[in-house]
Amino acid sequence: MFPGLALQISEWLLEGAAARIVGRTAFNPRSSRSHAVATIHVCWQPDPATSAKGRETRLHIVDLAGSERSGQYAIDGEQLREGAHINLSLSTLGRVVGALARGQGEHVPYRDSSLTWLLSDAITGCHARAFMIATVQPEHAAETLSTLRYAQAYSSLQSDLSTKIPRLRAQVRSLLCQADMAQREVDMLCSLINDNARIGKMNQWSRETLKSRVVQIRRHGEELFRLHPYLKWTDVHDTKAKLAQIGLVEEVCAVPPVREAGSANDGRRIHFRESSANVCACVRVVFTGKHGHQSTRLWFPEDVLEDVSPPAQLQELLRESEKADAALQQKVAQLKTAQKAFASQMQQWTS
Structure with missing residues (x-):
């Protein structure tokens, strides 16, 4: 690390922490009333000797405000409104994580919260890695259970199956396009041969x-x-x-x-x-x-x-179409197996 950079980052973190809102609630004497996000953006310069392209890395350090039952722990109306905003952003993050973990191609609501929009590339970007540290309070079993369940849902993104399922879905879509294109080529050549067939012959290939x-x-x-x-x-x-x-x-x-x-x-x-x-x-x-x-x-x-x-060219196209169909069916079977295993895994986590 460059000299002085660590000190500069430390000063920025302290400055951000000082600006953070902290208040006393019935549950916690120093409750965080806002989320805190520190982003370190590192740009790697290209190497002229190897012709390597420049790269960039973003490291997000996020301290999430705790999810609270505002009606039980808020001591005034202002804290009640703060708790509603905190729970809204955490709920949106949970829906984003759930949509990605299920891998069913559904809408991912990144834009429903500033927090999820800011962290979207950290959650699903190329080579993205995300980790969550959950802080629990054994004296409050209900809050501890809620926190652990939230962390379990988030950890599903780190499951091999949760990343494998979207990848398999993309491969299925690609193979589906290839199979459809191969079938169209067969149909077009059949139509061409049928139009040029001699009178009297069966021109219904x-x-x-x-x-x-x-x-x-x-x-x-x-x-x-x-x-x-x-x-x-x-x-x-x-x-x-x-x-x-x-x-x-x-x-x-x-x-x-x-x-x-x-x-x-x-x-x-x-x-x-x-x-x-x-x-x-x-x-x-x-x-x-x-x-x-x-x-x-x-x-x-x-x-x-x-x-x-049939004509040799038509036979060749038919073989290619059958190969594309076989590859598609094989990939669909792999996707169904992965979805079934992931559903079983999620059942174990939430039981």
Whole structure:
């Protein structure tokens, strides 16, 4: 420390203490009737040798006036008004601490009190550290309990969880933006591909279809229907095959339900044939209707269908979107775990 600086600071502290209002109450013969704040502002000069930037440090030394039950301890009207102002600033500080400790993104009322506005950077500033020393009076159990509870709420700011929760919330918001942006990119590319698709093709690529199994009918697929015991080729199958339309797999089973008489012919037989040979799985495929038309559902043997892969660029964007969603869900789970642990910690402190 520079020569004479300690002496200068000491003189300032004594000068401030002399200007402080002290009075006698029913509770304390020398009660502090005002808060006292001493701020030491140190500016560090940049180092030309290391190209380091200049920094600054602020040290706040605060002596809080005691929280009092004014109706019990005030001896006149002036002390009653002083006690109301003291309790108001301490109450605001408590609400600020509570809002920060809960880490729920709620409004922090710094401006409701000159004390909290002055100390805002000391409470939540970059690399801020705050400590509270609570003075108790064993002869007054009610005041001692109130003071300890107030100090406990303040100490929650020094908990690892209380600082971790706001950080996790910020990370969740950032990941949410990234996931939303990735989804928008997928939607935009899907729309572009759909607009440029050939007539007759299914031009309905979307996040839903990208996550589903997409298939189309093989050439000469009707030949595989001829001896199938459960399914048969229909005119609708023939139309979908000629248009090379693409559908989404809805169901795969060994034996499909029997089609009821009078129902629409979707490829299932009304009366199943007997077959001793191994029969491949049966697949129900939905073809999305266009221009307001209803979707069509048809049954196929598994070996009649071939999988259709989306464009490589679309697959890459989908993978990036899924990675962003997975990172978001993981961070949300971490946030919920931290909130649960912090709630348990606060319960232990206040019980």
